[in-house]
Every structure is written in structure tokens, then in C-alpha cells.
Amino acid sequence: MTEKNITAGGARKGAGRKKGSGKFGEETKVIRVPESKVTIVKHWLSEQAEAEQQQKDLQEAQALAGDKLHIQLPDSSEKVLIPLHSHKVVAGFPSPADDYVETRLDLNDKLIQNKQATFLLTVQGDSMKKAGIHDGDILVVDRSLTPQDGKIVIAALDGELTVKTLSIKSTGTWLVPENDNYPPIPVREESDIVIWGVVTATIKQF
Amino acid sequence: MTEKNITAGGARKGAGRKKGSGKFGEETKVIRVPESKVTIVKHWLSEQAEAEQQQKDLQEAQALAGDKLHIQLPDSSEKVLIPLHSHKVVAGFPSPADDYVETRLDLNDKLIQNKQATFLLTVQGDSMKKAGIHDGDILVVDRSLTPQDGKIVIAALDGELTVKTLSIKSTGTWLVPENDNYPPIPVREESDIVIWGVVTATIKQF
DNA sequence: GACTATAATTTTTGTAACAGAATTCAAAAA
DNA sequence: TTTTTGAATTCTGTTACAAAAATTATAGTC
Structure with a gap:
């Protein structure tokens, strides 16, 4: 580290941040949003961005996986609550079913x-x-x-x-x-x- | 319409557009949104605004109705939670999300x-x-x-x-x-x- | 020669600023 | 009283700007 020469001057063709390198992977626009919705929209946007990233990962993985592993994404759109019995609780059979339900559980x-x-x-x-x-x-x-x-x-x-x-x-x-x-x-x-x-x-x- | 006098001069206290008179009924902020999502977000926002307007109309109607008519309000707690992505279909947008929805699996x-x-x-x-x-x-x-x-x-x-x-x-x-x-x-x-x-x-x- | 640090360059991103449109009220005119 | 008009104020879409982030070429170091 010399002190006299601090310049590494000259042009650097091809330098600079690459296009689409932002978190959205594409160009953006500014829009006006009511204050109460700002958080909601921002949250949704980041979720979408994540999902798209996940999609890319998936394609990459599928390319790698060949025939060995079959990949699927979970879809938890609808909630289904199933009664959860615990083995020991049910031991006092005969059981009127719902009395022994501990918790309802969504898989x-x-x-x-x-x-x-x-x-x-x-x-x-x-x-x-x-x-x-x-x-x-x-x-x-x-x-x-x-x-x-x-x-x-x-x-x-x-x-x-x-x-x-x-x-x-x-x-x-x-x-x-x-x-x-x-x-x-x-x-x-x-x-x-x-x-x-x-x-x-x-x-x-x- | 006289031509000599075009001024109606002087201050006008209290004049001007009223606050909250915009289509969102509240103040707004500008946020940056990826281009592909602009239509979706805008569509959702106007739908939300409409729903809120309806809500106001309904309340007004109820106030007017007194005891004569019994009007029920929709559960507002549910309304607040409307997810943004439910509108991607309506947007008529070639959504990249659609590509992999079929591969999703609900456990x-x-x-x-x-x-x-x-x-x-x-x-x-x-x-x-x-x-x-x-x-x-x-x-x-x-x-x-x-x-x-x-x-x-x-x-x-x-x-x-x-x-x-x-x-x-x-x-x-x-x-x-x-x-x-x-x-x-x-x-x-x-x-x-x-x-x-x-x-x-x-x-x-x- | 290989590696590292740094300057140069470019895009991103949040926010401020601006201008035209919209809206509302007060004063003037009819 | 009613209508018209201009001033005041907010709304809204867009542009502009600056700081941050990302990327690469170059200079410097070992």
C-alpha cells in the first residue's frame, strides 16, 4: 500500500451491477399505495419474489435429480383439521371418539x-x-x-x-x-x- | 360575463380539496413494484377501495334505516384478511405462478x-x-x-x-x-x- | 503468476419533488 | 337566491435524485 498512488484510474468497460440483479429480478416502477396497505403489498411482493426464487431452485433441482427423485411443492392452501389421538389417552377403550381427542392438527x-x-x-x-x-x-x-x-x-x-x-x-x-x-x-x-x-x-x- | 373584471380576488379561507377525498380515502405513499406485478397490485387496490366504499355505504344505510330495516354487516375481521394472491386470476395476467401450481401437493x-x-x-x-x-x-x-x-x-x-x-x-x-x-x-x-x-x-x- | 484490494461503473431502491388533475369553498355576478 | 368563477388545497402519476449494492477491470502485493 503506497501512499503516493491512490488512483487505479482509467475506464472499466463492462463493469457495473448487472441488470436484473435486484431482489425482484426485473425492472420496477413506483406506484402510489394507500398507507394502510403498504405493509400488505410489500409483504406480498417479497413473498412472490421468494416463490419465484424457489421456482428457479426447483427447476435447477429437477435438472439435477434426473429420474431418481421426484420433486413436488407442498400446497397448504386449504386447512384440514384432523383429530389427534394420543395412544395412552385412548387406552380406556371403548371410546366415544371425540372425548379423547387431544388436539386437532393440520398436517x-x-x-x-x-x-x-x-x-x-x-x-x-x-x-x-x-x-x-x-x-x-x-x-x-x-x-x-x-x-x-x-x-x-x-x-x-x-x-x-x-x-x-x-x-x-x-x-x-x-x-x-x-x-x-x-x-x-x-x-x-x-x-x-x-x-x-x-x-x-x-x-x-x- | 363582463370583460373588465376578471378577478374575484382575496383569500378564501377554508377553500380547497378536503383531506381524504381521494379514491383511497386516506393518505398514500409511493412504493416500488416490479413491472410484472403492477397490474395485479393496482387491481387489488381498487378492489379493496371499492369494498371499503361499500362498507361505508352500508353503514350509512344502516344509520338511516333505524329500526325499520335490519341490515347485517359482513364480518369485517374476515374482510381484512383477504389475501392478495386470490386476485391473480382476475388480473388476466400470464402469471409465472400458474406454471407450477399443478405440481403442488397438499399433504x-x-x-x-x-x-x-x-x-x-x-x-x-x-x-x-x-x-x-x-x-x-x-x-x-x-x-x-x-x-x-x-x-x-x-x-x-x-x-x-x-x-x-x-x-x-x-x-x-x-x-x-x-x-x-x-x-x-x-x-x-x-x-x-x-x-x-x-x-x-x-x-x-x- | 496468482491473489487481493480498490476504484470505476452500473443498476437498484427508497424518497423527494413536481406538475397537472380533481375537488372544494368563498366571493362575485346574474 | 342561484349560478359562475377563481383561489385554495389535496390527489396522483411520474420524474429526478442520491445513497446503497453489486460487479468488474485494474493496480498493487507477495
Whole structure:
């Protein structure tokens, strides 16, 4: 750092912020809005922007996923409240049904914390059998959660989405398949591995 | 109309447009909106303004009506919560959101066939480990389904609800725990065993 | 040569400012 | 009294501006 020369002068062709790099990804206009609606509109706009970002992520993921995992977005437009029984409460059978209802529970609410960042994946193969994840199961994946040691995560491996357990130890970071036939995979800076999201639930239909 | 005198000079106290006389009935602010959303937002705003005007008219009418006519107001608390996106259809706008609406999935729809007959149970114990059902899992139970061979069912055994696999063979009907530590239980006419419902799904949260 | 820091450049974004339209009232005219 | 007209004031869409953010080329450093 010399003090005499502070200029790095001259033109810089091609420099500058890129178009569409704003939060809306497109050009904007100013419009006049009644004060009481400003918050509502702004909130909606940011939600829309997020949803569009999510859409892009989804397309990207679908490109990566190939045929292995089938991705869907949750839709929690309509609320359905289902009575939730607790095993021990119902023990005093015969039960007049509703007396024993503990709470009513909406499955979307229960399973989806962060609507904007949540995806559903359908599992193919039994590679995570030991973790209770089987072929055909539906995984609920939250992209907004921080991957932590012991969490089950979705990782993009060689351009393919896979489900693995994340292991962060002193020996380094590993992706561990819950299947004895496959070895753990080391995660290094230079490797092309991206943790795509954290699995928050798995659903098995009979 | 004389030509000499064109002034009607002097101050006019109290003159001028009244506050809140605009179409929104309140003060406004300018905000920046992405171009593709301008039409949608404007449309929504004018609809909201109309609704509020109607509301005022109605109140006025009610004041006039006195006891003669009984006019009911719509629930205003509900009105406030009208979501902005419900109007994207009306806007006649090529909405990017529409592209992926079809791929969205409602977990309630997916998991619950018969809303009236469906209950959720929380599992205690690992007695069904081999069937992928573990402690803490949530079971989706449909009471309207007919129990069939191989189905996982909820059975009332000794005044307690348990989850078992139903086995209907030539040797008779059995309730089979998916756990090697417990023996199958024969179901006979005289036994006090009631099949309470059929498990259609199990949900595991991490 | 590779990497880093920085200046240059461009877009974004919230807000202020402006001008024309709309609205309302008081004073003048009929 | 009624009508007309001009002044006063707010509304509203748009433009303008400045600070912030983002991006890249260049200079400097190791």
C-alpha cells in the first residue's frame, strides 16, 4: 500500500451491477399505495419474489435429480383439521371418539415450518433403510435449515440428488448412507458436493 | 360575463380539496413494484377501495334505516384478511405462478382420503419397527376402510389400542406384531378384539 | 503468476419533488 | 337566491435524485 498512488484510474468497460440483479429480478416502477396497505403489498411482493426464487431452485433441482427423485411443492392452501389421538389417552377403550381427542392438527402445519423453503421428494431405492426411509416414501425437505451433524440431508452428488446423513466430526465432514453397502463420502472444499436441504420428516403410505 | 373584471380576488379561507377525498380515502405513499406485478397490485387496490366504499355505504344505510330495516354487516375481521394472491386470476395476467401450481401437493389431500373417518395416532414403543413404524411416529388411521390381509391395523386389545399387521389365512385370523419379541395373537369370535381402523400412512419427524 | 484490494461503473431502491388533475369553498355576478 | 368563477388545497402519476449494492477491470502485493 503506497501512499503516493491512490488512483487505479482509467475506464472499466463492462463493469457495473448487472441488470436484473435486484431482489425482484426485473425492472420496477413506483406506484402510489394507500398507507394502510403498504405493509400488505410489500409483504406480498417479497413473498412472490421468494416463490419465484424457489421456482428457479426447483427447476435447477429437477435438472439435477434426473429420474431418481421426484420433486413436488407442498400446497397448504386449504386447512384440514384432523383429530389427534394420543395412544395412552385412548387406552380406556371403548371410546366415544371425540372425548379423547387431544388436539386437532393440520398436517401441513405440523410438517411444514417454512412454507417458502419446503419441498417434497419421493424416494427411490432403499439406501436409507436404517434411518427408516424406504422406497416410495415422501420426504419433507426444508432448505432454510442449517445442516448439522446427525441431520439427514439432501445432497447434490455428481449432479444427482441423494439422501444421506450428515456427519461433522473432527476428522472432517462426511455424507453417510444409512446402508452398509455404501461407504461414507468425504465432503471437501474442492469437491462438487452441495448440501441442498435438511430432511425434516418422512412419510410412508401403505 | 363582463370583460373588465376578471378577478374575484382575496383569500378564501377554508377553500380547497378536503383531506381524504381521494379514491383511497386516506393518505398514500409511493412504493416500488416490479413491472410484472403492477397490474395485479393496482387491481387489488381498487378492489379493496371499492369494498371499503361499500362498507361505508352500508353503514350509512344502516344509520338511516333505524329500526325499520335490519341490515347485517359482513364480518369485517374476515374482510381484512383477504389475501392478495386470490386476485391473480382476475388480473388476466400470464402469471409465472400458474406454471407450477399443478405440481403442488397438499399433504392433507395426499394423506387423507376420508376426512370424516380419519384420525391421527402417536406411536409409543418400537413394536412395529420392522414395518418402518417407530416410537414417536404419527399414524394416519382411516376407520372407514375394510381390514384386509396384510394391512396394518389399529386393534383394541385388552382395552388398549395397539398397532399390528392383520393376517387372514386358512388357519384363521391373526394380529401379527412386526417385532420378533411378541407372538401373533389369534382373533376369534369370542375374543374381545376389535379392529379399530386401518393405518394408511406413517409420518416420522426428525 | 496468482491473489487481493480498490476504484470505476452500473443498476437498484427508497424518497423527494413536481406538475397537472380533481375537488372544494368563498366571493362575485346574474 | 342561484349560478359562475377563481383561489385554495389535496390527489396522483411520474420524474429526478442520491445513497446503497453489486460487479468488474485494474493496480498493487507477495
